[in-house]
Amino acid sequence: MVDFIRNLSPNRRLALVAVVLGLLAVVGPNPYRGAAASVNTKEAAIQMARGTDQVGVTELADWIVQGRADFRVVDLRPATAYAEYHIPPAENIPVAGLAESSLSRNEKVVLYAEDGARAAQAWMLLKARGYRGVYILRGGLEAWKDSVLFPRIPENATPAQTVEFAKMREVSRYFGGTPQAAPGDSAAAVPVAALPKLSMPVAKAAPAGAKKKKKEGC
């Protein structure tokens, strides 16, 4: 056997390697992984423990106000809920459609749904498929409504909280929200705040949503 290989010309030796690799491929696995994926549980656990898997609503609001275009926001809710209201730059991708979406693995993606659970599920799915920059919007759309659209100043606010509220008032107006007055301040109380109309914020900020698909090939 050894002598046989030794006597072969380099070309024939390479051909033999190709045949062996080809023959092994017959019993080898399918190279397409399909829907099965694996997740680095340690890495994911560390991210969860440190909270680096999440982005706060005010942080996201800041990004949008600044006009940053290095992230994409994904609304995981059904299309009807999306049509009713969504965070301005968000695109609607239901959880089942994540695998076929145009998100790329090196993009920063912020996921949100009504609350945290659905977004956390989607986060896990994307992590398992090798998406690196995936984040959950902390508290989901509920937190967005509470803190960004309808911020409320706490009773007996400290000076720092007052300053923060003044800033959030501006942010809230930017997104078409209604800042809520302090509970004791009856003059400006708005009992039920209406969700802002969609047209305003959408027109104002639409950074990464309509990214052009690049054509590849030779």
Add this chain to the structure above:
Amino acid sequence: MMAPFFKYGMFGENLSLVVAFLVGIGFGFFLERAGFNSARKLAAQFYFTDLTVFKVMFTAIVTAMLGVYWLSALGVMDLSLVYLTPTFLVPQIIGGLVLGFGFVIGGYCPGTACVGVATGRVDAMVLLVGLFAGIIGFNEAYPLIAGFYNSTGYGQLTLPQVTGLPYGLLVFAVVLMALGGFAGAEWMEKRMAARKAEA
């Protein structure tokens, strides 16, 4: 580390141009080493006197196929992220024929023409001028032929999809096909050399 590197964000758009440049230099270097800067050698394959082009190209195909298969099977590459050119059957057959005619007549294909130019071949330079004229002409005429250009589209097709056979079996079949092709090519070259000696 996972491949494809670009899709996994190993480097950005700018560095990708540098990488493309280096890969292109490497490609040109090996084409030149295979002797593909000579129009005579390239055109000889169409007369079955020198099938180096066939052998080099099929070797590249088999090497790449085995590499892609095994890297994916071993989990260091995500094959679903590798771009596949979509199939437009009839336009691509016509396009292949046009390229083939150009190849026989001019003696170069686009890549080897660049290699020819780099090694100072005047015929390759003329061919490259024609190549760019063709590109401009195609683009100017595009509105007229867009309908045909986009006809008979089948999307991104692969052999396992079309045949329904297991991926690994097709890998082996292509390897055997290549080796059979190499043996046939050598036999043909010997026969043509013998015939030339007779004449």
